[in-house]
Amino acid sequence: MDLTPENLIYNELIGLPVEVDSPGLRLKGVVVDETRNMLVIDAGGSDKKIPKQAASFIFTLPDGRRVRVLGSLLISQPENRIPKRRKKGK
Numbered sequence: 001m002d003l004t005p006e007n008l009i010y011n012e013l014i015g016l017p018v019e020v021d022s023p024g025l026r027l028k029g030v031v032v033d034e035t036r037n038m039l040v041i042d043a044g045g046s047d048k049k050i051p052k053q054a055a056s057f058i059f060t061l062p063d064g065r066r067v068r069v070l071g072s073l074l075i076s077q078p079e080n081r082i083p084k085r086r087k088k089g090k
Helices: 078-089
Strands: 017-022 025-034 038-042 047-051 056-060 066-070
Antiparallel strands (some): 038 047
């Protein structure tokens, strides 16, 4: 399945370029890990843990499109979020 703006939250985020748009914090990097409540972003050699609830994320898809996602839509353990959201979306 191709990664699209419509199915981004149902897919693996690790490896995607991302910009964080959060009150008091702006950074660019690559998602290197994900937990239930955090994205870990490699921002030029240092890993930053960003709470999902408090931020908006702009992901760059492999085809170059940019997609803004509210972090609250991503809250869940990654292995549970993907199948759970797909069932709700059907």
